[in-house]
Amino acid sequence: MAGKRPAPGSDGRPLSFIERKRREQLIEATIALVAEHGYAATSLARIAQAAGITKGAVLYHFPSKDAVVAAARTHVLDALVADVGAAVDAAPPGARPAAYVRRMVGYLTEHPDHARTLIEVLISGGRPDPAARREPFAALLQAAREARGLPPAADPRTPAVIAGGAIDAIVDARLQDPAYDSAAAAEALVTMLESTFLRT
Template sequence: MAVRRTPSGTGDRPLSFIEQARRDQLIGVTVDLVAERGYAAASLARIAQAAGLTKGAVLYHFASKDAVVAAAHAHVLNALVADVGAAVDAAPADRAPAAYVRRMIGHLTEHPDHARMIIEAMINVDRPDAEARWRPLAALLRSAREARGLAPGTDPRTLALIVGGAIDAIIGERLQDAAYDTEAAAEALVTMLETALFT
């Protein structure tokens, strides 16, 4: 449950239903604005206007524009991680990397606003730790080889970096060309990944 510092500074308290609903609304509006217009154009005034509120009301819930954008970024990342995580958890260990690739591309194709929000936030607000991007996939790659009884092969970090870059390129192409077939691209990437991983 989210908490908010009380105005008097006496401690944290749970958000009321209305406060949580308003924060959720502001996060949704911010995702839409940043995805549609970019970080620079998503001012506090525009966020407030899109939500039908005053800037003061936005600042009641978030300390600054960067705080709203950071919350919106966290929201889309949490949705992505939950979706991809569920697909990976449902797959056998040796199929988990394929599930990861398919669902990562699938989620970002289905939610282009999330893809744009992640890109804008990474460029303008929150530059993530590079290791945090490749380490989870590298662990899946190691586990997949172990599940098939294979000795260590290609460096999992290198393979994870290559796959991550390919996913970024596929999604970037889809953002530029809505007709680009990301499902076929995901299958091609899975084929290349499994060739590198298991042969």
């Protein structure tokens, strides 16, 4: 009996243009479905229906629901990291923590489907390593202190943890209430960081 055909790209060959576009379509459909209905209610059949193809066609590109959801999560994270990274890189070192806070809040409120997808994946057990988020921001805070001529902080992880929790809370408040002024909340967080951590 013949084995199952490997997913496109899994056998080492590059994806064709059509395969890349189909995968992108499936990822976008998955993001929209997870954001609207949650992880548990997003099935392969539902993904197929949203993409206008058969369930078998979905399985040609991804071996399981978890695989397509993982690809959607990676897509969302890559887009978030690229966007926030560009904003941080464009700022001078002393202003990079503020750029990070503003852009994290800005991106996630501008892309609520991405924010909801990340939340759903976390709830369903896809928790990333917290240090992967905390440590880069702690390094930005330390570099900002250095750029301002301040001595190194004993442990910049604490303000990084506090800021990460505040960003999550701001984005969640905006998701719950679209009238909530998340930009003003981001500015309040920047002011708090400036007054408590980035001054003598």
